[in-house]
Amino acid sequence: xxxxxxxxxxxxxxxxxxxxxxxxxxxxxxxxxxxxxxxxxxxxxxxxxxxxxxxxxxxxxxxxxxxxxxxxxxxxxxxxxxxxxxxxxxxxxxxxxxxxxxxxxxxxxxxxxxxxxxxxxxxxxxxxxxxxxxxxxxxxxxxxxxxxxxxxxxxxxxxxxxxxxxxxxxxxxxxxxxxxxxxxxxxxxxxxxxxxxxxxxxxxxxxxxxxxxxxxxxxxxxxxxxxxxxxxxxxxxxxxxxxxxxxxxxxxxxxxxxxxxxxxxxxxxxxxxxxxxxxxxxxxxxx
Amino acid sequence: xxxxxxxxxxxxxxxxxxxxxxxxxxxxxxxxxxxxxxxxxxxxxxxxxxxxxxxxxxxxxxxxxxxxxxxxxxxxxxxxxxxxxxxxxxxxxxxxxxxxxxxxxxxxxxxxxxxxxxxxxxxxxxxxxxxxxxxxxxxxxxxxxxxxxxxxxxxxxxxxxxxxxxxxxxxxxxxxxxxxxxxxxxxxxxxxxxxxxxxxxxxxxxxxxxxxxxxxxxxxxxxxxxxxxxxxxxxxxxxxxxxxxxxxxxxxxxxxxxxxxxxxxxxxxxxxxxxxxxxxxxxxxxx
Numbered sequence: 001x002x003x004x005x006x007x008x009x010x011x012x013x014x015x016x017x018x019x020x021x022x023x024x025x026x027x028x029x030x031x032x033x034x035x036x037x038x039x040x041x042x043x044x045x046x047x048x049x050x051x052x053x054x055x056x057x058x059x060x061x062x063x064x065x066x067x068x069x070x071x072x073x074x075x076x077x078x079x080x081x082x083x084x085x086x087x088x089x090x091x092x093x094x095x096x097x098x099x100x101x102x103x104x105x106x107x108x109x110x111x112x113x114x115x116x117x118x119x120x121x122x123x124x125x126x127x128x129x130x131x132x133x134x135x136x137x138x139x140x141x142x143x144x145x146x147x148x149x150x151x152x153x154x155x156x157x158x159x160x161x162x163x164x165x166x167x168x169x170x171x172x173x174x175x176x177x178x179x180x181x182x183x184x185x186x187x188x189x190x191x192x193x194x195x196x197x198x199x200x201x202x203x204x205x206x207x208x209x210x211x212x213x214x215x216x217x218x219x220x221x222x223x224x225x226x227x228x229x230x231x232x233x234x235x236x237x238x239x240x241x242x243x244x245x246x247x248x249x250x251x252x253x254x255x256x257x258x259x260x261x262x263x264x265x266x267x268x269x270x271x272x273x274x275x276x277x278x279x280x281x282x283x284x285x286x287x
Numbered sequence: 288x289x290x291x292x293x294x295x296x297x298x299x300x301x302x303x304x305x306x307x308x309x310x311x312x313x314x315x316x317x318x319x320x321x322x323x324x325x326x327x328x329x330x331x332x333x334x335x336x337x338x339x340x341x342x343x344x345x346x347x348x349x350x351x352x353x354x355x356x357x358x359x360x361x362x363x364x365x366x367x368x369x370x371x372x373x374x375x376x377x378x379x380x381x382x383x384x385x386x387x388x389x390x391x392x393x394x395x396x397x398x399x400x401x402x403x404x405x406x407x408x409x410x411x412x413x414x415x416x417x418x419x420x421x422x423x424x425x426x427x428x429x430x431x432x433x434x435x436x437x438x439x440x441x442x443x444x445x446x447x448x449x450x451x452x453x454x455x456x457x458x459x460x461x462x463x464x465x466x467x468x469x470x471x472x473x474x475x476x477x478x479x480x481x482x483x484x485x486x487x488x489x490x491x492x493x494x495x496x497x498x499x500x501x502x503x504x505x506x507x508x509x510x511x512x513x514x515x516x517x518x519x520x521x522x523x524x525x526x527x528x529x530x531x532x533x534x535x536x537x538x539x540x541x542x543x544x545x546x547x548x549x550x551x552x553x554x555x556x557x558x559x560x561x562x563x564x565x566x567x568x569x570x571x572x573x574x
Contacts, residue, residue: 130502130504131505132505150501150502150504152502179501179502189499189502190502192494192495192496193495193499193502193504193507194503194504194506196494197491197506197507197509197510197511198506198510199543200487200490200491200510200543201506202546202561202562202565202566203542203543203546203565204483204487204539205565205566205568205569206542206561206564206568207479207483207535207538207539208479208480209479210568210571212476212479212480213568213571214466215437215439215466215476215480216417216572217417217419217436217480217481218418218419218513219481219484219488219513220480220481220484220572221572222509222510222512222513223487223488223509223510223512223513224484224565224568224569225510225569226505226509227565227566227569228566228570229562229566231559231562231563232559234562235559238550238558239550239555242553245550246550246551248494249546249550251494252490252491253543255490255494256486256487256490256536256539256540259486259489259536260533260536260540263526263536264533266526266529268522268526271522271525271526272518272519272522274489274493275489275516275518275521275522276518278488278489278490278492278493278514279492279514279515279516279518281492281493281495281497281500281511281514282492282512282514282515283515284497284500285500285503285507285508
């Protein structure tokens with residue numbers, strides 16, 4: 001028997017589409033409703049069978065859902081969580097898949113406290129699946145995207161414990177490992193492990209003159225791969241985690257300055273030490 | 288009929304081993320002699336059939352070679368080229384596979400001019416195959432490592448034109464595309480397309496606290512992959528291309544400072560422009 005009668009996915013891009021495919025493949029939901037603004041994206045989500053029905057009207061799409069997952073760009077998430085909460089069923093659980101958490105979770109909790117329409121029994125807990133790629137759109141969605149991957153779930157003191165359990169169980173049912181962090185802990189860590197690498201990859205690509213394209217190889221390709229990501233999406237992620245990204249960037253700049261000093265001074269020992277420390281960190285994380 | 292009777296490979300790690308495998312698979316050489324200091328590496332090269340014979344004595348290994356390829360770390364190459372030249376056959380051609388070129392080529396030409404033993408007819412032209420990985424050793428060698436990859440060949444005004452043609456033909460016979468640059472042009476370009484990405488990957492890995500290892504995903508893994516490379520090898524590469532790497536690092540630091548300014552000022556338009564420019568560079572290079 002399916003675990004959910006109706007799951008509503010607000011946004012059916014790479015992440016929303018992959019959730020839909022995983023829910024359907026694992027027979028976890030009777031209905032998967034895809035909600036989006038662009039009919040072309042909704043059509044693509046239907047074409048890959050990521051959803052059982054689609055609509056451009058959020059209110060209509062979430063009305064019967066037991067579970068709502070908001071998978072839109074970070075700048076839209078808080079508002080769409082609140083819109084969903086206002087119209088969805090009693091006892092529905094809402095989560096999201098945004099790459100930053102503190103701003104989103106604070107905005108939702110603030111709206112709820114300040115008297116936005118929010119039925120008793122509807123609960124929100126933030127999530128961030130550490131999965132994705134430089135590609136986007138439901139045509140790149142994959143049913144196994146979350147298998148073995150980490151999903152960070154970010155409850156607060158205001159969160160409903162039963163909803164936390166349900167949201168963690170939802171991600172586990174897609175094959176993910178769940179890690180619980182506060183929204184602030186999440187943003188501080190992800191600034192270093194995700195947002196900074198993206199910024200650095202973009203800076204390396206930006207530093208490469210067009211005429212050198214033919215002289216790139218594996219190292220450049222790996223190091224700059226994520227620079228192919230969507231500039232608008234990443235602009236929002238950086239702005240939404242601005243202070244932490246600035247502080248991670250400061251750490252990177254200090255590290256680069258150490259390399260500069262060692263290289264300028266022809267200090268072979270310092271250079272080797274910096275490289276060996278980096279190798280140790282990299283080797284500790286598989287593949 | 289094989290193109291070469293005897294090819295000597297000084298160094299049978301990832302690159303030397305892959306050359307041996309490619310020569311043998313394509314039946315380009317009757318004999319492939321592997322030369323190395325460590326008997327364990329020589330044994331591993333024999334085990335994967337990258338060579339037909341091995342020796343720890345360079346003089347003995349290169350004596351009968353028509354072609355000598357020096358595939359050792361950059362700091363040893365010039366000396367081993369000169370040692371090989373002193374004892375090898377008249378009309379033998381020598382090249383190398385080092386990641387930097389100006390210092391190596393200048394050292395060899397200087398030694399030759401300053402009266403080191405160097406038989407008439409023996410020619411040296413520098414090479415750099417843009418292939419490799421963060422892995423090392425003959426056990427990771429692959430016969431197809433050079434297929435479709437670029438090899439930069441770096442003749443100078445002193446180079447023998449027939450030898451240039453032979454060395455370019457050698458790499459093409461392994462499936463590579465050959466690009467001709469001066470040693471200085473090579474080093475300036477590779478500082479940006481290879482050495483800087485390595486340095487940045489190491490700095491990103493070095494910036495990541497151990498406790499965050501569980502919160503890394505695809506972006507971090509791609510961006511830091513080459514930081515797993517051998518610290519000693521890369522220390523030598525950086526030192527051997529010091530001025531160009533320092534100047535490429537300066538460009539990266541300027542780019543990061545632009546990101547910092549845009550982020551600090553919450554300048555969404557500037558942030559998006561920087562990301563879009565990077566995406567354009569990255570998208571222009573496939574995979």
